[in-house]
Amino acid sequence: MTIKSLENEKQMDSTDIALFVRVSKGDVVKWSRQSIVDALLRETSISPEMADKVSREAENAIIASNIKFITAPLIREVVNDKLVHHGLEEERKQHTRLGLPIFDVDQIIRNHNKENANVPHGPEATNLSLAEAIKKQHALLRVFSPDVSLAHESGDFHLHDLGMIDRPYCSGNSLEYIKKFGLNLPNALSIAKPAKHPEVLIGQMIKFSAALQGTFAGAIGWDAVNLFLAPYLKGIDDRRMEQLAQILVFEYAQQAVARGGQSIFSDLNLYWEVPKHFADVPAIGPGGKFTGNVYEDYIGESQRFVQALLKVYRQGDAYGRPFFFPKPQIHISEKLFKTEGYEDFLTQVAEVSSEMGNPYYVFDRGDTAKISECCRLAFKLEESDFNDAKTPWKMRYSAMQNITFNLPRIAYEANGNDDILFELLRRKMEQAVKGHVAKKRFITGLLNMGNTGPLGLLTMDTDGEAYYRLHKASFLFGMVGLNEMVQYHLGSELHESRDAFKFGLKVIAFMNKMCEELGKRLDMKFVLEQTPAESTAYRMAMLDLEHYPDQARQTVKGDLASNEVYYTNSTYLNVGSQVSPIERVKKEGMFHPLIEAGSLTHIWLGESRPSPESIANFVVKTFKHTTNDQIAFSPEFTSCLDCGKNS
Amino acid sequence: MNIRGFVDTSFVDWDKKVSCVVFTAGCNLRCTFCYNFGLVLHPEEFDEIPEDFIFNFLEENSDFLDGVVVTGGEPTLQPDLEDFIKSVRKFGLGIKLDSNGTNPEVLMQLIAEGLIDYIAMDVKAPLDSEQYSKLAGVNLNSSIGDIKKSVQLIKSSGVDHEFRTTVVPGVHTKADIEAIAKSLAGADRYYLQKFQPNTRFDKLNENKPQSDAEMEELAEAARKHIPSTEWRGR
Numbered sequence A: 001m002t003i004k005s006l007e008n009e010k011q012m013d014s015t016d017i018a019l020f021v022r023v024s025k026g027d028v029v030k031w032s033r034q035s036i037v038d039a040l041l042r043e044t045s046i047s048p049e050m051a052d053k054v055s056r057e058a059e060n061a062i063i064a065s066n067i068k069f070i071t072a073p074l075i076r077e078v079v080n081d082k083l084v085h086h087g088l089e090e091e092r093k094q095h096t097r098l099g100l101p102i103f104d105v106d107q108i109i110r111n112h113n114k115e116n117a118n119v120p121h122g123p124e125a126t127n128l129s130l131a132e133a134i135k136k137q138h139a140l141l142r143v144f145s146p147d148v149s150l151a152h153e154s155g156d157f158h159l160h161d162l163g164m165i166d167r168p169y170c171s172g173n174s175l176e177y178i179k180k181f182g183l184n185l186p187n188a189l190s191i192a193k194p195a196k197h198p199e200v201l202i203g204q205m206i207k208f209s210a211a212l213q214g215t216f217a218g219a220i221g222w223d224a225v226n227l228f229l230a231p232y233l234k235g236i237d238d239r240r241m242e243q244l245a246q247i248l249v250f251e252y253a254q255q256a257v258a259r260g261g262q263s264i265f266s267d268l269n270l271y272w273e274v275p276k277h278f279a280d281v282p283a284i285g286p287g288g289k290f291t292g293n294v295y296e297d298y299i300g301e302s303q304r305f306v307q308a309l310l311k312v313y314r315q316g317d318a319y320g321r322p323f324f325f326p327k328p329q330i331h332i333s334e335k336l337f338k339t340e341g342y343e344d345f346l347t348q349v350a351e352v353s354s355e356m357g358n359p360y361y362v363f364d365r366g367d368t369a370k371i372s373e374c375c376r377l378a379f380k381l382e383e384s385d386f387n388d389a390k391t392p393w394k395m396r397y398s399a400m401q402n403i404t405f406n407l408p409r410i411a412y413e414a415n416g417n418d419d420i421l422f423e424l425l426r427r428k429m430e431q432a433v434k435g436h437v438a439k440k441r442f443i444t445g446l447l448n449m450g451n452t453g454p455l456g457l458l459t460m461d462t463d464g465e466a467y468y469r470l471h472k473a474s475f476l477f478g479m480v481g482l483n484e485m486v487q488y489h490l491g492s493e494l495h496e497s498r499d500a501f502k503f504g505l506k507v508i509a510f511m512n513k514m515c516e517e518l519g520k521r522l523d524m525k526f527v528l529e530q531t532p533a534e535s536t537a538y539r540m541a542m543l544d545l546e547h548y549p550d551q552a553r554q555t556v557k558g559d560l561a562s563n564e565v566y567y568t569n570s571t572y573l574n575v576g577s578q579v580s581p582i583e584r585v586k587k588e589g590m591f592h593p594l595i596e597a598g599s600l601t602h603i604w605l606g607e608s609r610p611s612p613e614s615i616a617n618f619v620v621k622t623f624k625h626t627t628n629d630q631i632a633f634s635p636e637f638t639s640c641l642d643c644g645k646n647s
Numbered sequence B: 001m002n003i004r005g006f007v008d009t010s011f012v013d014w015d016k017k018v019s020c021v022v023f024t025a026g027c028n029l030r031c032t033f034c035y036n037f038g039l040v041l042h043p044e045e046f047d048e049i050p051e052d053f054i055f056n057f058l059e060e061n062s063d064f065l066d067g068v069v070v071t072g073g074e075p076t077l078q079p080d081l082e083d084f085i086k087s088v089r090k091f092g093l094g095i096k097l098d099s100n101g102t103n104p105e106v107l108m109q110l111i112a113e114g115l116i117d118y119i120a121m122d123v124k125a126p127l128d129s130e131q132y133s134k135l136a137g138v139n140l141n142s143s144i145g146d147i148k149k150s151v152q153l154i155k156s157s158g159v160d161h162e163f164r165t166t167v168v169p170g171v172h173t174k175a176d177i178e179a180i181a182k183s184l185a186g187a188d189r190y191y192l193q194k195f196q197p198n199t200r201f202d203k204l205n206e207n208k209p210q211s212d213a214e215m216e217e218l219a220e221a222a223r224k225h226i227p228s229t230e231w232r233g234r
């Protein structure tokens, strides 16, 4: 708060009291009651008469306290107190001040943020935490309606990334855009023309990713990276190919110097085959010019580059540790099996799985195609997207926000009654959807401020429309604890009985149908996603232990004594249960067709390093015999940060 | 069959395949480095797994499985091994058999009937009674002849096979490994396996397992007789 009109003596009708105010811009000024009136009129919907009354009451209270120095925030609190006395609840909210207790700030600066393991501790990271804390308060007070905010705070559902309220959630991007238009970022000092050499293109891609990370909360994905790079790789020998792969992976992995000291959450979508929808598309090459060939003609370079990338992933960093970002997303489609050399390719990928664990296997069955993000989010391409594929620089997708439901709580509230359970689920989705509408309105407002606004980067228009294609944005609904919901409702966990499993499917099918209905009603795109929500699963379990102790004690997983509790993530089967990997990919995979924005099954490999051929064999069977959308393997080892060795 | 262990999905036990693994109870040897020692000495301490449980699993998941690995203990001690294998084959699955080679007659019968797709035999020491008995923990006397017979049988069977030796630190010398390899000459595959600590023998054996370089050196020695020799346990 700044007190502006102090010099204006005429406006002061109060006694000339000997009180000094420390204002936030770093000055000490004389007391002025008028400043309170000004602020109330500027910031709230209060009437001038009431403003005057409140300001006098506040002044009296302050004089009576005999204080000699007072801070502007304290005056504001005193004024808020008076507003409350007059029942001016709305005005008090409008007049509130956001911030943190000094104790909390001290903790944040000194101690490591436990909530987000991806964030290293340092001044950059604490800047981020502090900023997020304030933006989160702003979001809950200003962006969302009180009932939606309350539902979030009480743990009915979770609005993700509130600290990044002014950014969309995540994005899928196309290298073709940079190839065609170069790097032309708003506010950039210099503008780069379309790249002529692969090193330059890769550099532009990473710079652009860093810029995008500044405007998105979540992952930055890139489609068909090896294929779109291929026209730049003609005649390049193996050694240089490998160096290029190293540049790509290391430069991404080392961007931990970017926003808040975080790595860029990046995904590289990779193909062995030339995906059907790109095969006949005219290729863009050096200088942003069409080469005269189509992408199918570049299969050789594309394959050599993906092999080089896999080598880099297999070797790991200088200590042999795996790279966490960028994540390699290996696509498997019917066409893969008709593409020469696929067996050796899969074995090479599987070797990386076995030794390092990074690859995600993305299954594109039939005519589906996907771009994968952030572990599991995938944008399934629709009819109109396949049209976009002819002009691949247009292929830019985004999910704007993610809201995750606390499913076990619904079961507690339904108390065994099917009808009530589905009715509650419907009501909570109806309520949560208001959160999506609010976010859309807020982001649209920021985008409408154009290229000088906060989301200027997303409004840049080089191809007849803004970079951020608002009409393509989807809105995600996630879920935590289907397993515990079913466990409480029916008495057995998903893997324990056929009825429990069937009921689980019914719940997710219902949610999927609700998405469709809501989408039609509001002309927005709602889709289910398996939220990567470990911290949300913990938060919800803790809140339920507090508010539904009798019920939650029966279902939460983990260790009650040490408070290390959680609900099972999304639609997963109990991670600790003795379910064979085969049954896991089959059963969990039955949920996947209902969860259109992406799902994943994790396979733990145990201590021994399995044969890559066996893993590849398992992957092929998962593609052929299940409806599972995506799998990844985790070898059981931990990277020791102290010694840098794997064990 | 007396089954006391079941791994439903393995990417390790049968190269290139997705398999499941069945552990039978009991053994006629007492190798001090045995890593299934409990199964050998006190099988009753493990729950018996009914065959039907396994067959149900196979029935539901034969689309994912290539085969079943039968190991132990020593599977050839089970009187109904052949019936079990025949039942598994009805699901269209292959069989890998692990054996210590003390029952050549059983092996011969199974091979003759075409019931085995892959056979892996442990060779513990150079094939003389005294040395072998020391590592196998029982006095073999003339049974060393059975083990030799099994080696010959497997080599000439036409069935895919491997021989393998767990290298015990402080016990096996390079000359021992070379001698074993010599007696196996003509085999498809020979593997040296690195000693895994935390077994019963570990407590008795103060020596550290061989280093990767030492394992490679031993493998190189064995390659004089079996050029494809590799080692496992990196």
Ligand code: SF4
Pocket: B027, B028, B029, B030, B031, B033, B034, B035, B036, B037, B040, B072, B073, B074, B100, B122
């Ligand atoms: S033969 Fe095999 S199962 Fe039997 S004691 Fe020796 S190592 Fe153990």
